[in-house]
Amino acid sequence: MIDTAWEPAWLSEQPALLLALQGVLALLFGLLVHAVVDRVMRRLSHHAVLAARLVRFTRRPAQMLLPLLCLQAVIGDQPVQTALPTPRLSHWVGILIILCITSLVIRLVQAAESLIEDRYPVNGIDNLRARSVRTQTRVLTRTLMFVVGLIGAASVLMTFPSVRQIGTSLLASAGVAGIAAGLAARPVLGNLIAGIQIALTQPIRLDDVLIVEGEWGRVEEITATYVVVRIWDDRRLIVPLAYFIEQPFQNWTRRTADLIGSVFFWVDHAMPVAALREALQRLCEADPDWDRRVCVLQVTDTSERAVQLRALVSSRDAGSSWDLRCRIREQLIAHMQVHYPQYLPQTRNRLLSAADQSDFDTHPSATGPSVQHSPIAP
Numbered sequence: 411m412i413d414t415a416w417e418p419a420w421l422s423e424q425p426a427l428l429l430a431l432q433g434v435l436a437l438l439f440g441l442l443v444h445a446v447v448d449r450v451m452r453r454l455s456h457h458a459v460l461a462a463r464l465v466r467f468t469r470r471p472a473q474m475l476l477p478l479l480c481l482q483a484v485i486g487d488q489p490v491q492t493a494l495p496t497p498r499l500s501h502w503v504g505i506l507i508i509l510c511i512t513s514l515v516i517r518l519v520q521a522a523e524s525l526i527e528d529r530y531p532v533n534g535i536d537n538l539r540a541r542s543v544r545t546q547t548r549v550l551t552r553t554l555m556f557v558v559g560l561i562g563a564a565s566v567l568m569t570f571p572s573v574r575q576i577g578t579s580l581l582a583s584a585g586v587a588g589i590a591a592g593l594a595a596r597p598v599l600g601n602l603i604a605g606i607q608i609a610l611t612q613p614i615r616l617d618d619v620l621i622v623e624g625e626w627g628r629v630e631e632i633t634a635t636y637v638v639v640r641i642w643d644d645r646r647l648i649v650p651l652a653y654f655i656e657q658p659f660q661n662w663t664r665r666t667a668d669l670i671g672s673v674f675f676w677v678d679h680a681m682p683v684a685a686l687r688e689a690l691q692r693l694c695e696a697d698p699d700w701d702r703r704v705c706v707l708q709v710t711d712t713s714e715r716a717v718q719l720r721a722l723v724s725s726r727d728a729g730s731s732w733d734l735r736c737r738i739r740e741q742l743i744a745h746m747q748v749h750y751p752q753y754l755p756q757t758r759n760r761l762l763s764a765a766d767q768s769d770f771d772t773h774p775s776a777t778g779p780s781v782q783h784s785p786i787a788p
Contacts, residue, residue, distance in 0.1 A: 429485075436484040440477030448472070460525060467521035471514035478507050505566050512562030516555050523551040532617055538666065541615040545632060548616065549609035552634035553602060601635040604651040608632070613654055614661060619728040621660035622649055626728075667727040670704050671735040675742065676716040681753035683709060683719070689745050690721055693738055699730040716755040 448469060455461030485500045526547045530540035608614060614637065618629045622639055625647055631638040637654065639647040653659075662669060677686075687707040694705040704724035711718035723738055725731040746754055 432484045433481055436480035437477040440480035441473070443480075444473050444476045447476075463521045463525050464518065467517045467524070468514055471510050471517055475507065475510040475514060478503055478510060482507060501569060505569060508562060508565050508569075512558060512565075515558050519551050519554050519558070523547050537617070538663075541617050542612055545612055545615035546609045548632050549605045549634075552632070553605050553609075556602070556634045601651040604655045605632075605634055607655055608651060613664075615663075618664070619662040619667075621662070622647060622653075662728050668701065668703070668724065669728055669731040670722055670724045671731040673721040673723070673735050673739045673742070674710070674718060675721075675739065676718055676755045677746070678753040678756060679712075679717055681717065681746075681750060683707065685750075686719070686742070686746070689749075690723075690738070690742065693741050693745075694723055697734060697737060699725050699734040699737075701726045715757065 448465070451461070451465045455465050482500065482503050485503060527544055530543045531537075532540045532544060614620065614629055614632075616629050616632060620627060620629060620639060625639070625641050625645075627639040627641040627645075627647060629637060630640040630646070632651075635651060637649045637651060639649060641647055690707050691705055694700040701724050704722050706722040708720050708722070709717055710720040721738055721742065723731075723734055725734045
């Protein structure tokens with residue numbers, strides 16, 4: 411118990427005022443201790459990146475926690491026989507201490523996450539390793555913060571006697587209550603477990619290019635319960651974590667970001683494909699988005715009217731592949747318009763003389779069904 415010999419007689423007769431004064435002094439003492447410790451830690455961690463990051467992230471929670479601990483010590487030192495509501499005050503101060511400790515632990519986790527993300531930047535060209543590490547860090551830290559927050563909230567609730575009695579009753583009937591709670595919390599627990607699986611197996615990572623529900627986009631954010639996919643037109647697709655464990659999807663950057671894009675177009679049967687293949691090679695060599703891996707022109711289909719060609723070109727990532735395909739398509743068509751306009755897809759009409767028409771009537775299969783005939787006078 412604190413020695414009160416120094417107290418004036420009139421102050422001893424005012425226990426509420428005395429407690430308020432002691433509480434203010436305790437808060438000021440806690441703030442003074444925090445200021446001194448914070449200053450010393452900042453000087454000691456000036457050349458240590460990890461220590462400096464921890465000090466910066468935990469400054470605010472520690473600034474609240476130390477005064478509250480001093481205040482709790484003063485309240486607990488009050489005589490039991492006092493008429494003041496010290497138990498209730500101690501209870502609420504204890505709740506604030508629990509919240510501060512929870513916030514302090516969460517900030518420690520965030521400091522570790524920030525340090526890891528700084529060491530693995532994703533703005534480089536070959537950022538597969540960085541994206542892998544940052545995805546694991548992001549998912550695991552979000553899961554850990556969720557668990558810490560859940561424990562903190564449960565600790566606050568358990569300080570109330572009524573809630574503690576309800577918890578005891580639930581434990582007594584743990585069979586039915588456990589089944590009901592498990593069914594009710596299945597989506598939350600499913601996403602939580604899916605987050606751990608994604609962090610370990612990594613079917614997706616931050617900045618991965620995905621095709622989800624028919625939409626092309628990049629993984630922008632991974633939380634403890636859902637994934638934010640930024641669609642190419644700046645829309646956001648919110649997908650539960652469990653989706654990536656239970657449903658199939660396309661990941662264009664699973665191993666590398668390199669892609670092979672295709673360009674389809676139709677030409678006339680008489681088009682010299684070799685000449686067009688040489689033109690494609692020249693266009694690829696002049697394009698900065700081509701990574702010099704694949705440049706192929708193939709005949710993939712024919713019909714009674716035209717021939718389908720497919721150009722395969724490779725690039726370093728999905729964005730470059732799209733731009734390269736658009737340019738190759740435009741430039742090949744422009745090349746044909748200038749050098750081979752007669753070989754663009756067209757419909758033929760064959761004019762027959764009277765003798766040819768008579769021969770056609772006698773042997774209709776000789777010219778084929780796809781030719782339209784217009785008889786003319788000799």
